[in-house]
Amino acid sequence: MVPVLLWLAIASFGKAAEPALSPTNIFAPASTPANSILGLSLFVLGVTASIFVMVFTLLVYAVVKYRKRTDDDGHEPPQVYGSNQVELAWTVIPVLIVVILFMATARVIAGIQQPSLPAGAIEVIAIGHQYWWEFRYPGLKVVTANELHVPVSDPQHPTPTHIQLLSADTNHSFWVPRLAGKTDLIANHPNSTWIDPHETGLYLGQCAQYCGTQHAKMLLRVYVQSRDEFDRWIQAQSQPAQRSDAVSRGRQVFEATACINCHAVAGTVANGRFGPDLTHLMSRDTIASGAAPNTPENLRIWIRQPDAIKPGSKMPAMELTEQDISAVTAYLGTLR
Amino acid sequence: MATELLAPSGITPAGPRPFVDRLHGWIATVDHKRLGVMYILYALVFLMIGGIEATIMRIQLIVPHNHFVSPQVFNRMFTMHGTTMIFFVVMPLVFGFANYLLPLMIGARDMAFPRLNAFSFWMTAFGGILLYFSMLGANGLYGAGNAPDVGWFAYAPLTSQTFSRGHSTDFWTMAVLVSGIGSIGTAINMITTILCLRCPGMTLGKMPLFAWLNLVMSGLVLLAVSPLTAAQIMLTIDRYLGGHFFDTQAGGSAVLWMHFFWIFGHPEVYVLVIPAFAYVSEVIPVFSRKAIFGYPVMVAASVAIAFVSMSVWAHHMFTVGMSSHANTFFVLSTMAIAVPTGIKIFNWLATMWGGKIHFTAAMLFSIGFLFQFLIAGLTGIMLSSAPFNWQLGNSYFVVAHFHYVIVGGILFAIFSAFYYWFPKMSGKMCNEALGKLHFVLFAIGFHLTFDFMHVPGLLGMPRRIYTYEPGRGWDMWNLVSTIGVVFQAAGVLIFAGNLLWSYFKGKSAGSDPWDAWTLEWSTSSPPPAYNFASIPTVRSRRPVWDLKHPEDPDWRYE
Secondary structure: OHHHHHHHHHHOOOOOOOOOOOOOOOOOOOOHHHHHHHHHHHHHHHHHHHHHHHHHHHHHHHHHHOEOOOOOOOOOOOOOOOOHHHHHHHHHHHHHHHHHHHHHHHHHHHHHHOOOOOOOOEEEEEEEEOOEEEEEEOOOOEEEEOEEEEEOOOOOOOOOEEEEEEEOOOOEEEOOOOOOOOEEEEOOEOEEEEEOOOOOEEEEEEOOOOOOOOHHHOEEEEEEEOHHHHHHHHHHHOOOOOOOHHHHHHHHHHHHOOHHHHOEOOOOOOEOOOOOOOOOHHHOOEEOOOOEEOOHHHHHHHHHOHHHHOOOOOOOOOOOOHHHHHHHHHHHOOOO | OHHHHHOOOOOOOOOOOOHHHHHHHHHOOOOHHHHHHHHHHHHHHHHHHHHHHHHHHHHHOOOOOOOOOOHHHHHHHHHHHHHHHHHHHHHHHHHHHHHHHHHHHOOOOOOOOHHHHHHHHHHHHHHHHHHHHHHHHOOOOOOOOOOOOOOOOOOOOOOOOOOOOOOHHHHHHHHHHHHHHHHHHHHHHHHHHHHHOOOOOOOHHHOOHHHHHHHHHHHHHHHHHHHHHHHHHHHHHHHHOOOOOOOHHHOOOHHHHHHHHHHHHHHHHHHHHHHHHHHHHHHHHHHHOOOOOOHHHHHHHHHHHHHHHOOOHHHHHOOOOOOHHHHHHHHHHHHHOHHHHHHHHHHHHHHHOOOOEOOOHHHHHHHHHHHHHHHHHHHHHHHHOHHHHHHHOOEHHHHHHHHHHHHHHHHHHHHHHHHHHHHHHHOEOOOHHHHHHHHHHHHHHHHHHHHHHHHHHHOOOEOOOOOOOOOOOOHHHHHHHHHHHHHHHHHHHHHHHHHHHHHHHOOEOOOOOOOOOOHHHHOOOOOOOOOOOOOOOOOOOOHHHHHHOOOOOHHHOO
């Protein structure tokens, strides 16, 4: 316990832009909800650590002081049956501590759960699937997967992001520790959360509610960009898919197999919704919900044998020939 | 000695009875002591199985991207580990000790309903067998996996036919349902026994704390297990009769299952920990050589904990999107539990204060319980603060927290109970040196595994993941946690070896090896059939103290 307490003391100073211990350290917040949780956490940690030190000292003292001595006279010690004053004291003092902790907590709950977000807030719908994330920007006509892009929020002109949380199947939980606490995505039970990242950069997280076989590889990446960069990204993502005749063979294979039952490519016949939208697949850094970097080799492996990257994923191996896999990989490589 | 007096003279038994006879004697028994021992042995077998499952998980998590087991196997392991440890290890253990000791401590000759007692045991036993039979019988028509893999709280809609094909979830449902019926039977039996069969002079206010705490526990079992049983029936209706209680694809509610499960699940924690309180409330006074400090307040605090524990369940659901008002209410009710719990810790401390502490293996485990239960309570306060919980919930911090409660608290208290009452149950002393070695190894292993497990939670590691990404700062903490398993396993093996060795080779215990004060120590070890030749009469909470100290009996002060 003691090394852990010491570590906590050190960790709570890790507020730098690049957190030292972990990219998912809850003690390195970069957004208002995570920041106000940190403030409350440190207060609660302080109170509980003081209680620990006090009771632990009493316990060690009692065990050492009242151990049976080697020169014990064999008599029973004086029998004490209780003391109303003492017991009243250790009832009333904890009650006061609880009241204080409760009031501090209630304030932060209200602050985070009843925010007044400005009119310029970005709206995003996040939909949890087994085992990937769908992100839709209503009004901006953008649909993407696994990699959420949001603008940085300048405290002078805040542009927070309000995220509506839905589930297409089992329960999931949206957790990017440096931005906010987690909120579950539950079918028939719409939830929401909000973030206002103060610094640009990549923030990592992952699904935090057991959702099935590949819960572990339902990873989550949030790209916080400057407003200009974000607007350019939105502009690029709202275009239909690029069409290149050089890969028409791959497109034919893609559109003639069951790929299109699950995947959509805007502007083509592919409009499935079970799997991620592939219109701008090449603009993403990872595939398989963060399980592998988005390289042509990984894409080949993923199409040939999804279980090699993510055993138990819902994407089936399509049993394509090697030539067809190459053609489809080449086609997907043009979806920028 | 007492058995010698009871045996008719001049008749010598014609050698040991045949094995089949003895086996039949155990299987058909309605004797509370034999049933108690059967509960305990049954639970020890499952403790080993659950421990192996935990070890498999820890090996898988020793380094990132490990390939020791597949995700499917890992998910089955954590489901089976949780279900086994809660329903088929700790519950049978606490029922076993209560069964064995309650009639002895209140001066009764058996439980109120001996046949119900046997029925309850066999239901529980059948439940455990059903759960593990899934590994053979659950393949189903689709070749879907075998053992259940939905997690021990089996959140809907993962349990619906859509997401859980085959029969693995059905085996889980039926195992929990069947053992739940056994638990309810035992609870009814204990409440009746305590209320109706106390010996003359033993008013409610003169019962040992052990009896009080088991009374409270039994009340909680009735209140908590019933909704769980109802929920399992509803789930089965969903799966087989076209119901839509929890089936979100047809308009059902996943959150409804959560409420059902946790209104069982949280009181369940107290069903398990209140008997642990009972053990340390007997062990600490005897080995501090003092009466329990503040008996009436201890009773009141126990009842208060049970009462408040019925209104805190949704603190398991802070992240499911309840309104801020609901969240605030459950913060308050949860934090309120800290008050009576704190009173209990302080009263145990005050019992040791001014005493003469004997560091037997039993006492060491009780002191370990106090220390670890304190920390578990404090991390519990952190988790009760809803915003902090939004970060900590469902992370490894929670896993560390509840293992601190269940292993560091409850299991340490159970080991304490083993070392304390083994002489009574077997008539033989447990080997103290091995007991202390067990304590040291298990304490080292426990702290290595679970102290360090808090940290990856704070660094964003969610629970129930079969593997994790490198570069998140989680590697070292997981490595240390896994190393701790080696020490824990060594400790448990020494414990098992100690029980066996002491049973066959231990020195005779006599009726009262600890110089203790409650009624079970006034009869022989092991107690004869029907416990007492004549029903005792008591005048205080420590009747055997009164016998030993006629010049200064307790009843003068109570």
